Amino acid sequence: xxxxxxxxxxxxxxxxxxxxxxxxxxxxxxxxxxxxxxxxxxxxxxxxxxxxxxxxxxxxxxxxxxxxxxxxxxxxxxxxxxxxxxxxxxxxxxxxxxxxxxxxxxxxxxxxxxxxxxxxxxxxxxxxxxxxxxxxxxxxxxxxxxxxxxxxxxxxxxxxxxxxxxxxxxxxxxxxxxxxxxxxxxxxxxxxxxxxxxxxxxxxxxxxxxxxxxxxxxxxxxxxxxxxxxxxxxxxxxxxxxxxxxxxxxxxxxxxxxxxxxxxxxxxxxxxxxxxxxxxxxxxxxxxxxxxxxxxxxxxxxxxxxxxxxxxxxxxxxxxxxxxxxxxxxxxxxxxxxxxxxxxxxxx
Numbered sequence: 486x487x488x489x490x491x492x493x494x495x496x497x498x499x500x501x502x503x504x505x506x507x508x509x510x511x512x513x514x515x516x517x518x519x520x521x522x523x524x525x526x527x528x529x530x531x532x533x534x535x536x537x538x539x540x541x542x543x544x545x546x547x548x549x550x551x552x553x554x555x556x557x558x559x560x561x562x563x564x565x566x567x568x569x570x571x572x573x574x575x576x577x578x579x580x581x582x583x584x585x586x587x588x589x590x591x592x593x594x595x596x597x598x599x600x601x602x603x604x605x606x607x608x609x610x611x612x613x614x615x616x617x618x619x620x621x622x623x624x625x626x627x628x629x630x631x632x633x634x635x636x637x638x639x640x641x642x643x644x645x646x647x648x649x650x651x652x653x654x655x656x657x658x659x660x661x662x663x664x665x666x667x668x669x670x671x672x673x674x675x676x677x678x679x680x681x682x683x684x685x686x687x688x689x690x691x692x693x694x695x696x697x698x699x700x701x702x703x704x705x706x707x708x709x710x711x712x713x714x715x716x717x718x719x720x721x722x723x724x725x726x727x728x729x730x731x732x733x734x735x736x737x738x739x740x741x742x743x744x745x746x747x748x749x750x751x752x753x754x755x756x757x758x759x760x761x762x763x764x765x766x767x768x769x770x771x772x773x774x775x776x777x778x779x780x781x782x783x784x785x786x787x788x789x790x791x792x793x794x795x796x797x798x799x800x801x802x803x804x805x806x807x808x809x810x811x812x813x814x815x816x817x818x819x820x821x822x823x824x825x826x827x828x829x830x831x832x833x
Contacts, residue, residue, distance in 0.1 A: 636709035640676030685799030689827025716742025764814035
């Protein structure tokens with residue numbers, strides 16, 4: 486017999502399984518929580534991009550610079566990429582690799598660009614204009630440590646590349662066996678020409694001393710190369726981010742970069758013409774002596790392999806050092822002139 490009380494309980498429970506009820510009203514909002522950290526959105530872009538014309542002008546100047554058009558950025562192997570490619574330069578600055586070597590060949594190499602020299606899009610503030618390298622530079626050849634301020638960025642690459650074998654003692658000379666046709670300081674040793682360092686200083690009629698441009702380094706203005714090479718831009722001809730002191734086509738000097746020390750343009754131009762003519766004449770004289778000895782081929786701009794006697798290797802080095810500085814004496818006339826003069830005397 487079924488208990489009537491149990492039936493009542495079951496029926497009571499079954500009556501709870503009806504349709505869902507209507508949701509109640511939304512309760513009041515709780516208190517506002519603390520503000521979270523600001524994200525890296527577009528709120529800071531105006532700091533640098535407030536004048537897009539200014540950035541475009543600098544990019545346009547750079548596009549006409551040798552760094553953009555003639556920097557041989559296809560030289561992307563480990564021995565070359567540290568200077569010739571943007572990625573390689575940033576890698577070796579980060580790793581402080583000896584002699585500028587990268588860990589591996591750089592894929593998809595880029596020429597030097599905004600990101601090479603500036604810390605673009607790291608903080609999304611004006612701090613992004615800071616240079617990627619401003620530390621003092623210890624030279625690959627000679628071992629001296631130089632501090633050119635902001636121009637440390639420049640001399641990180643613009644210095645003599647390591648060469649083998651080492652030059653003999655200039656006081657005695659000696660036999661050197663050269664097994665490369667590219668012996669010498671390489672193609673951009675301006676950073677050691679300016680302070681007058683690491684040439685083959687064989688004795689001779691000329692005294693080794695430095696010119697006024699070198700003495701400006703002692704003032705420690707922190708700009709060095711930048712003072713002359715980034716004067717007020719003359720469109721894409723010179724100055725600014727073209728990094729040129731004079732135009733390629735006409736050779737007109739950007740006086741805006743020189744006027745502080747050379748207020749009379751005509752006198753400055755005459756001085757430059759005179760100094761460059763002297764260096765060009767000395768280069769031609771030394772080249773003729775090297776050709777006569779069969780150790781230099783002007784058609785390909787390279788030396789021959791073999792044994793070099795006495796001061797021949799040093800004279801070859803000085804010839805390439807002054808020639809590849811490419812200022813034809815403007816960077817440091819007295820030092821360049823002494824290197825050439827005494828090298829000529831050593832071969833005669």
